[in-house]
Amino acid sequence: MxxxxxxxxxxxxxxxxxxxxxxxxxxxxxxxxxLPPAKYDGFVYTNHRVDSDTIMIEAFFDPVCSDSRDAWPPLKQAIQHYGPRVMLTIHLLPLPYHDYAFATSRALHIVNLLNPSATFRLLESFFKHQERFLTDQTLNMSKVAVVNDIVKFTAESVGNSYYSAIKSGFNDSKTDLKTRVSFKYSTSRGVFGTPTFYINGFALPDPGSTRDYKGWRSIIDPLLVAQGRKSENSPHLFL
Missing domain, CATH: 1.20.5 (Single alpha-helices involved in coiled-coils or other helix-helix interfaces)
Structure with a gap:
């Protein structure tokens, strides 16, 4: 025995x-x-030359966060005003108490792989129709049904010709990994709520709060003055 x-x-x-x-x-x-990822996390809003004087702005957003939604228009207006003097990168932090923050964030990563020029168009679509993917609206739907709705919504936003590729993207482990990396990157920077903003590597106070256009001007203008550069009132529009 x-x-x-x-x-x-x-x-x-x-x-x-x-x-x-x-x-x-x-x-x-x-x-x-x-970790570390092969490519730096985030979606770059402006595609122009960056030098040592470029003011670097990082925004941490959740696609289904109402505060992120409200923070975007004045920030976008400020970025358009300053043009190549600033660079904006959006990082995604899918908050765990928003049931489909991860799935909508994943949709953004999928679209960014398929057509980077459509990424911010989709982000703005999510902001505009947030209520469609909030917990109250999806309470009686299965996870599969909601993800299918996100796929359909995404295709309608960026072009129905992408429908099959978007649907396949949700079965691709690489897009899941990219979304997880975004979450890990955000938390590694000490970000725990959205929206949160960093300028030149330093966090702005009052995370979770929004700033209007004048608020952004009051932050960025002094930085330009400190560089010896003028703050012009004429906008710098770009595509």
Missing amino acids: RTVKGTTFSSLSLVVFCLFAFVIVCQRTVKAQS
């Missing part, structure tokens, strides 16, 4: 050890694949 028990225990120990080793290897593989 002792021999049998000993053999059984040894076999069980070996199985447990192999399982533990497998889990550790998998965890390390996932970490190696996701």
Whole structure:
């Protein structure tokens, strides 16, 4: 009996050890694949030359956060005013208490891979129709049904010709990973709510609050003056 028990225990120990080793290897593989990412996280709003004097603005948004929605128009207006003197990067932080923040964020990553010029168009569509994907509206729907609705909505926003590619994107582990990396990047910067803003690497006070156009001007103008550059009143529009 002792021999049998000993053999059984040894076999069980070996199985447990192999399982533990497998889990550790998998965890390390996932970490190696996701962090650091091959490309810097975020969606760049402006595509122009950047130099050492360019003011770098980072905004952390949740596509289904009403405060993010309200913060976008005045920030967009300010970015258009300053033109190449500023650079804006949007990072996504899908908040866990918004049921479909992750799925809508994933849709943005999918579209950014398919057609980067349509990314901000989709973001604005999500902002405009947020109520469609809020918990109250999706309470009696299955997760599959909501994701299918997000796919349909996304295709309608960026072009129905992308429907199949968008749908396939939700079955692609790479887009899931990109969305997770966005979440991890945001939290690694100490961001816990949206909207949150960083300018030249430093967080602005009052995260979660919105700023109007004059508020952005009051922040950026002094930085330009400190650089010895004028704050022009004429807008700098670009595509």
